[in-house]
Amino acid sequence: MGQLKRFLAEQLGDDVRYVPSSYDVVGSRGGAVAIVEFPEGAPDHVKLAVAEAIMRINKHVRVVLEKASERKGVFRLREYRVIAGSGSTEVIHVEHGVKLKLDPTKVYFSPREATERLRVARQVRPGEFVMVMFAGVGPYALMIAAVQPGVKGVVAIELNPLAYEYMVENVRLNKVEGKVIPVLGDVKVAARGWYGMCDRVVMPLPKGAHMFLDRAFQCLKPEGGVIHFYHWAPEGDLYSEAFALLEREAVLRGMRVKLLDARIVSEYAPRVYKVCIDARVLPE
Ligand SMILES: C[S@@+](CC[C@H](N)C(=O)[O-])C[C@H]1O[C@@H](n2cnc3c(N)ncnc32)[C@H](O)[C@@H]1O
Incomplete structure (x- = not known):
């Protein structure tokens, strides 16, 4: 009980x-x-x-x-x-030492995803340039900068103007100005500024991240990099569709994907899960 x-x-x-x-x-x-x-x-x-x-x-x-x-x-x-x-x-939430100012009634935020953010952040190596799409108030980007101070930069793109404003303030609160770069805009458009520059792209929008895979692949460096791809999937078949979507995009671009990890992040609805696939993208 x-x-x-x-x-x-x-x-x-x-x-x-x-x-x-x-x-x-x-x-x-x-x-x-x-x-x-x-x-x-x-x-x-x-x-x-x-x-x-x-x-x-x-x-x-x-x-x-x-x-x-x-x-x-x-x-x-x-x-x-x-x-x-x-x-x-409006509150200040503290997640593994990262301060996040936000109003949960006005912007997306889930404290249940803290462990997942830490898991992703721990994979970032010194010198990497990272893109966080669908960045919200900045929890992934700020966690990455906190866990890996040697990161070259983290660009974080968000469409909700209020979430973006909180992200800007959170960058200040966590003293990572210049390291975390908040961008207000639609990933479809804003990602263009970072084509060919990223070692890693995080895509935390299970409802529709697949529609932005073209941008994620274009943002990776020509030698490739890592994508953390979130998707919703039924209990009976958790990873095939997500992996197939990544593979299809890779084939279109003369690249290939190597599965690094696949895991359930949380239960979204009865027998439907939010899953994450970590995949390395490499030239064919
Ligand atoms: C599931 S929430 C994740 C937010 C944040 N990454 C987190 O973990 O708290 C998805 C976010 O993506 C934003 N979003 C949705 N479509 C977008 C787009 N086309 N470009 C940029 N951001 C978008 C939403 O406003 C929302 O804040």
Whole structure:
């Protein structure tokens, strides 16, 4: 039984079945927001009890939000409903020492992906020039600069103007000006400025990254490099489609791909997973 369920078992009786087994906390000691997803039909008194319990367990949580829609649109945002607390939803989240200022109601951010970002960042070698497409408020780019201070540069492209503004501020907060280069724009267009310059391209947009593979390949140096490609896949066949998409793009460009790693990052929906393929791209 999860911590919340144990905490509320006596108070809620049978209704404890509506208590979620986990929730997200975005922010830090200075102030945080908790985000909860309830099962269909959860009554209001359960939601309130859960929110109050979360605030008692996490003293720094000032607002508890309920997820009120799926993620939508190109900015990958969802709607939220306040269940308890008040005040600003802008926070400073700290992830493995990286400071990220953001408002989770206005920009995409998932604290659950911290381990994945660290995994990617640890692969970066000194002297590499890296592109992070779909950069959000900068968590991948900033993690790379923190874990590999010898990185030559990290260009980070984001379309949501508010996420870009937070990224610019986060570059300052983490003192990596000149090392992390935030760019506001559509990857389709903005990537052109870096054709042939990158050793590594990170593509964290499972909904549609494949439509930008042409740009990723064009950004790699002529001798090739590494692509971290995110995709959604069904439980029964996690990697074939993602790898086939990479291979198809490689063939079109007279290159080949070598699989370095393939892994599940998180569960997106029942029996649908967000997966990542790390692939080395080489001239044929
Ligand atoms: C799944 S989120 C990932 C954000 C960030 N990398 C992270 O891990 O928190 C995808 C991001 O890509 C941005 N985006 C979507 N389409 C884009 C495009 N064509 N060019 C640049 N950014 C785009 C969205 O605004 C969103 O912030």
